Amino acid sequence: MWDAIAISAVAMTGIIALRYFASSGAFALATNIKRPGYHAKLGDQIRREIGWSLASAAIYGIPAGVVAWGWQERGWTLIYTEWDAMPLWYLPLAPLAYLVLHDAWFYWTHRLMHRPSLFRTMHAVHHASRPPTAWAAMSFHPWEALTGAVVIPALVFFIPIHIAMLGLVLAIMTVMGVTNHMGWEMFPRRLVHSRLGSWLITASHHQRHHEEYRCNYGLYFRIWDRLCGTDRGLSERI
Template identity: 30%
Template sequence: MTNVLNTVVTYAGFWLWKDGLIVIRVEPSWKILTDFLLLFFSMDFLMYLFHFLIHKTMLYQLIHRLHHEATDPKPMDLFILHPVETLSFGGMWLVLLLLLPFNWYAILIYLTVNLVFGLIGHLGMEPLPIRWQDSWVMRGLGSSTFHHDHHRDVDHNFGFYTTIWDILFGTLRK
């Protein structure tokens, strides 16, 4: 169902673009990097906020508990979401695209990174060597261990791509 609803969101985005409400730039330029970073950090914050609010309200029992039935998540668990969650994440994405014009290449890179982070977060093991995991860059990114800990302790580690918001809002599990 998650993939079907993601397709619905994609078609909605296509029609919004076709009607001129979403503006996508296609020229390659240095803006690819800035657009990607804006998408990455904006979506990371919005998804952190949504994820935190779901956990702290009755919505957890109503819609998010299903995803947390996997206490030892596997890659397929990425796609076990309640329809409300899937449409909410897609809605955040579309609102961001409606608000600002983004470069086509930045969008493609972001969507690829989004899928990779989602799969790594549910991998159940760290794919990188330990010496890389201990670097300051990797400690700032949401890893498989980071998300696995969230599935075991639902009061911490709400971030998706980074640990920034968990650090800032005191929800990082140490």
């Protein structure tokens, strides 16, 4: 049993690392095309970002591997594969619930990590990326990585979700994590500055967090920032 769990954890670590290289690499290439010279003189920083991100991949991969094994071998989770196992109207609700809950967890743990003592211990690694790049999406100290690694594996024990919808959640998490750190806005201006865009977090919003530190703590939505008075709007630099 323990061998199978270890194999599952190693496999998930490899998958997460490959996902990181594919997504961050693709958007880093897009950055080189869109913003030539943005990565100039950032070689040492990018190498550090990749190193920390690979360590984070292992920290994310271990709980994911344990949960994947438990789902397949013991039926531990509420992940389902049959389309008719739940009403069809429920399909989009589950990923929305995951994103809302993940966003709330991220906001409060992220804001907590900006307290001086915790910042030095846990979060300074991430903010060492100046300016942030697409490679910084998973550049975390292990303690910070651990706070992010437990969320989705925990939710699958409490909220039923189709395996395809879980894949959608992970895809959104990956794309948002990378694009928010690129240093330029990939989404159309008409979306970013629309009524809908005023509730969503994109690179323009998260860049301001990296500029000022004490604001814009959310991951997907601006709800908690607005409720708690920590929303400072969009960066004027991108």
